[in-house]
Amino acid sequence: MTENKTLQKVTPLGSREGLIAIEPDNWRKEALILATEKAGGTVCSADEATALIWSAPENPELLPNFVREQHDWVQLPFAGIEPFLAMLDERRVWSCGKGVYASAVAEHALAMILSLKRGLVSYSKSENWEKPFGSNLLNSRVLILGGGGIAEELISMLNPFGCSITVIRKSLLPISGCDQVLYLDDLDVVLPETDVVVVALALTSETEGIINRERLGLLPSHAIVINVARGKHIITTDLVNALKSKDIAGAGLDVTDPEPLPAGHDLWGFSNCLITPHIGNTPEMGIALLAQRIEENVARYIAGEDLLGCIDIGAGY
Amino acid sequence: MTENKTLQKVTPLGSREGLIAIEPDNWRKEALILATEKAGGTVCSADEATALIWSAPENPELLPNFVREQHDWVQLPFAGIEPFLAMLDERRVWSCGKGVYASAVAEHALAMILSLKRGLVSYSKSENWEKPFGSNLLNSRVLILGGGGIAEELISMLNPFGCSITVIRKSLLPISGCDQVLYLDDLDVVLPETDVVVVALALTSETEGIINRERLGLLPSHAIVINVARGKHIITTDLVNALKSKDIAGAGLDVTDPEPLPAGHDLWGFSNCLITPHIGNTPEMGIALLAQRIEENVARYIAGEDLLGCIDIGAGY
Numbered sequence: 001m002t003e004n005k006t007l008q009k010v011t012p013l014g015s016r017e018g019l020i021a022i023e024p025d026n027w028r029k030e031a032l033i034l035a036t037e038k039a040g041g042t043v044c045s046a047d048e049a050t051a052l053i054w055s056a057p058e059n060p061e062l063l064p065n066f067v068r069e070q071h072d073w074v075q076l077p078f079a080g081i082e083p084f085l086a087m088l089d090e091r092r093v094w095s096c097g098k099g100v101y102a103s104a105v106a107e108h109a110l111a112m113i114l115s116l117k118r119g120l121v122s123y124s125k126s127e128n129w130e131k132p133f134g135s136n137l138l139n140s141r142v143l144i145l146g147g148g149g150i151a152e153e154l155i156s157m158l159n160p161f162g163c164s165i166t167v168i169r170k171s172l173l174p175i176s177g178c179d180q181v182l183y184l185d186d187l188d189v190v191l192p193e194t195d196v197v198v199v200a201l202a203l204t205s206e207t208e209g210i211i212n213r214e215r216l217g218l219l220p221s222h223a224i225v226i227n228v229a230r231g232k233h234i235i236t237t238d239l240v241n242a243l244k245s246k247d248i249a250g251a252g253l254d255v256t257d258p259e260p261l262p263a264g265h266d267l268w269g270f271s272n273c274l275i276t277p278h279i280g281n282t283p284e285m286g287i288a289l290l291a292q293r294i295e296e297n298v299a300r301y302i303a304g305e306d307l308l309g310c311i312d313i314g315a316g317y
Numbered sequence: 318m319t320e321n322k323t324l325q326k327v328t329p330l331g332s333r334e335g336l337i338a339i340e341p342d343n344w345r346k347e348a349l350i351l352a353t354e355k356a357g358g359t360v361c362s363a364d365e366a367t368a369l370i371w372s373a374p375e376n377p378e379l380l381p382n383f384v385r386e387q388h389d390w391v392q393l394p395f396a397g398i399e400p401f402l403a404m405l406d407e408r409r410v411w412s413c414g415k416g417v418y419a420s421a422v423a424e425h426a427l428a429m430i431l432s433l434k435r436g437l438v439s440y441s442k443s444e445n446w447e448k449p450f451g452s453n454l455l456n457s458r459v460l461i462l463g464g465g466g467i468a469e470e471l472i473s474m475l476n477p478f479g480c481s482i483t484v485i486r487k488s489l490l491p492i493s494g495c496d497q498v499l500y501l502d503d504l505d506v507v508l509p510e511t512d513v514v515v516v517a518l519a520l521t522s523e524t525e526g527i528i529n530r531e532r533l534g535l536l537p538s539h540a541i542v543i544n545v546a547r548g549k550h551i552i553t554t555d556l557v558n559a560l561k562s563k564d565i566a567g568a569g570l571d572v573t574d575p576e577p578l579p580a581g582h583d584l585w586g587f588s589n590c591l592i593t594p595h596i597g598n599t600p601e602m603g604i605a606l607l608a609q610r611i612e613e614n615v616a617r618y619i620a621g622e623d624l625l626g627c628i629d630i631g632a633g634y
Contacts, residue, residue: 104455115428274441
């Protein structure tokens with residue numbers, strides 16, 4: 001497996017003692033303490049620490065209570081950091097879970113693709129021996145929006161299927177195993193030639209609503225759309241209409257807008273719309289993967305080496 | 318993708334004109350004409366042709382009406398050729414669809430594995446934002462019963478997931494990408510260390526009922542069982558009981574005993590049992606895969622090269 005590593009120099013000044021606070025106290029903390037200590041760090045209070053590992057993606061509002069002037073590194077737990085963006089400053093290095101969950105999320109994307117193409121979403125609901133239907137992923141044309149860790153992992157998982165793979169990203173740097181890399185400007189050109197769209201990019205003002213009525217209309221009617229990124233990448237009403245009018249053959253959504261998707265929402269009503277409750281990585285999968293990253297980053301922090309998953313504050317991810 | 322290729326020299330005497338008959342006329346014929354012409358062949362009547370492509374697996378009895386003395390090659394459509402066996406002669410080369418459909422069946426097996434492990438079978442039925450659950454295929458221990466084309470394709474599809482893979486087969490010849498190859502005698506030893514069992518072997522007196530009460534009991538309770546071979550490989554009553562008593566975590570069955578599975582059968586009642594109606598390859602998938610093989614074989618025939626999928630008349634397949 002490949003890993004999406006964003007490297008950034010914490011300091012050119014060499015090693016540190018490794019006094020690290022892990023806050024707040026919750027079910028994740030124990031695994032993170034173990035990982036930190038395994039890497040040679042010492043867990044202490046925020047006041048004593050020179051760095052902070054934040055264990056609560058669900059509580060951004062508590063973070064300012066724990067960040068101290070002397071903290072030169074703050075590690076956030078998830079890959080998506082929208083709720084923390086306003087708190088980031090240039091006085092220290094901020095890192096996040098970028099790339100940590102990529103293989104788990106890519107696995108979920110592939111699971112949704114295969115379930116939809118193979119008709120398993122329908123067969124799961126049936127209690128009768130139905131007529132055969134479904135189509136192959138083999139030799140399909142897959143379009144991945146985003147060129148980060150999820151894309152890299154998914155490309156490697158798609159490799160045995162002989163798919164032709166296009167990635168849309170900000171830079172045209174080649175990606176191993178992918179047939180072409182294009183800019184966002186080329187999206188509308190490639191959509192009519194696409195069997196499977198996978199949304200796997202960061203949510204920014206540029207990418208919000210990237211899947212809209214016009215673009216859903218450009219897809220062939222046998223195409224499916226998968227979203228493992230953020231619900232707001234897709235304009236929900238437009239997706240509902242596209243499913244209603246059979247502009248596309250199905251959708252697999254691990255994220256929705258609104259999220260959680262309320263009971264009774266139109267999207268629940270489609271037999272060809274698979275909705276999962278943001279489980280690209282479940283808490284159980286995630287804590288194991290996060291602990292690995294924390295161990296690696298604490299070791300790097302102590303040694304004064306580049307950290308993994310550093311946030312580019314200007315870019316917003 | 319790997320391909321199960323059985324090679325045989327048609328003739329050492331070099332190229333031919335490529336006058337090929339495709340009979341009888343049915344829904345498959347158009348795709349086979351396209352494939353033949355794409356490879357440089359000319360489709361003509363049986364009397365004019367030097368080779369025959371048979372388009373009707375369901376009509377072996379019509380074949381003798383179309384085979385001519387001058388035909389030096391006859392291509393049959395399916396991998397299983399039992400109904401044609403009596404008609405084969407040594408005066409020409411006979412080839413069939415051996416290996417053509419393995420990748421489609423392996424794809425279906427992977428789809429069922431991922432659907433069960435990722436909880437998609439349950440989520441497909443839900444109309445509410447449920448609690449997160451599911452587990453990764455990543456790093457799992459997979460046991461494949463059978464070492465043929467389906468196993469080879471599945472192993473290549475599992476490769477990016479970092480699984481440890483054991484194959485049970487008749488010979489201990491190594492299989493690329495698999496961690497160990499064992500005899501049937503070792504099955505009971507490896508079952509307790511298995512997360513995913515895939516049944517993908519031929520049905521013989523030796524393998525009928527290979528998955529029974531004792532063996533289901535040897536699996537860990539989080540294990541899942543997939544059958545893409547024949548329904549009679551699993552003793553259905555034993556599987557029902559194992560699901561009832563939660564000896565295993567789920568099953569994915571593309572084949573059943575009895576088949577079709579009648580409405581009201583116990584197996585329909587389990588939320589963790591995914592049943593699909595023998596669609597490892599559907600007719601639509603099959604014709605696309607067969608067309609690829611025909612294109613390849615016609616090109617080889619014209620060039621006087623070895624053909625794929627030649628039948629060993631003595632062995633009967």
